[in-house]
Amino acid sequence: MTPIDKDVLSMVNFDANGLVPAIVQSTSGRVLMLAWMNADSLEQTLNIGETVFYSRSRRELWHKGATSGNTQRVLKIELDCDSDALLIQVEEAGPACHTGEESCFDVETLFISGDQ
Amino acid sequence: MTPIDKDVLSMVNFDANGLVPAIVQSTSGRVLMLAWMNADSLEQTLNIGETVFYSRSRRELWHKGATSGNTQRVLKIELDCDSDALLIQVEEAGPACHTGEESCFDVETLFISGDQ
Numbered sequence: 001m002t003p004i005d006k007d008v009l010s011m012v013n014f015d016a017n018g019l020v021p022a023i024v025q026s027t028s029g030r031v032l033m034l035a036w037m038n039a040d041s042l043e044q045t046l047n048i049g050e051t052v053f054y055s056r057s058r059r060e061l062w063h064k065g066a067t068s069g070n071t072q073r074v075l076k077i078e079l080d081c082d083s084d085a086l087l088i089q090v091e092e093a094g095p096a097c098h099t100g101e102e103s104c105f106d107v108e109t110l111f112i113s114g115d116q
Numbered sequence: 117m118t119p120i121d122k123d124v125l126s127m128v129n130f131d132a133n134g135l136v137p138a139i140v141q142s143t144s145g146r147v148l149m150l151a152w153m154n155a156d157s158l159e160q161t162l163n164i165g166e167t168v169f170y171s172r173s174r175r176e177l178w179h180k181g182a183t184s185g186n187t188q189r190v191l192k193i194e195l196d197c198d199s200d201a202l203l204i205q206v207e208e209a210g211p212a213c214h215t216g217e218e219s220c221f222d223v224e225t226l227f228i229s230g231d232q
């Protein structure tokens with residue numbers, strides 16, 4: 001892993017609650033989940049090379065896969081043009097979703113275009 | 117387009133501000149942007165078959181590409197397992213980002229794993 005550059009944390013525009021949305025994408029291209037990070041969770045993510053999020057409901061850090069074993073190894077973190085969203089490319093050890101699906105977005109389709 | 121099913125709107129858990137984050141992904145697999153929708157913008161998106169977001173800074177609906185011409189035709193909308201994030205597959209008419217890049221995440225890379 002590359003050593004943490006502290007400036008990375010200062011580049012992110014965290015919201016009023018100190019959070020930034022993080023989109024997690026598999027090497028397959030599938031978007032796996034959207035979760036939230038605070039500065040601590042982003043720093044830990046950079047430190048251990050696996051995703052660590054902030055759980056808004058439990059109000060605590062959450063090392064993805066610590067219980068399930070389905071960790072996500074971080075390959076790349078990109079910041080968007082207004083610095084308030086992250087895109088994290090990962091290699092998965094197992095399904096991202098607690099339902100057992102690969103992606104949290106595999107659960108419900110709201111709309112499919114009729115003219116695809 | 118499929119006619120709007122009003123139930124779609126009631127399936128989404130909008131946050132305390134009436135918003136839901138929407139991840140926009142190209143047919144190429146590239147994640148283009150993260151934007152926000154309220155119920156009105158989601159309804160308009162379903163009505164016109166192109167992305168319509170809610171601008172938090174301008175506090176108004178924003179039909180993506182109305183000015184630039186770079187509209188996004190909606191192919192599919194998926195809801196995540198806790199119903200508080202959308203993944204929208206689109207066909208792009210042009211770059212998603214106001215910088216001219218295809219993706220808003222093309223602007224800044226925070227981290228690349230050294231052992232990819």
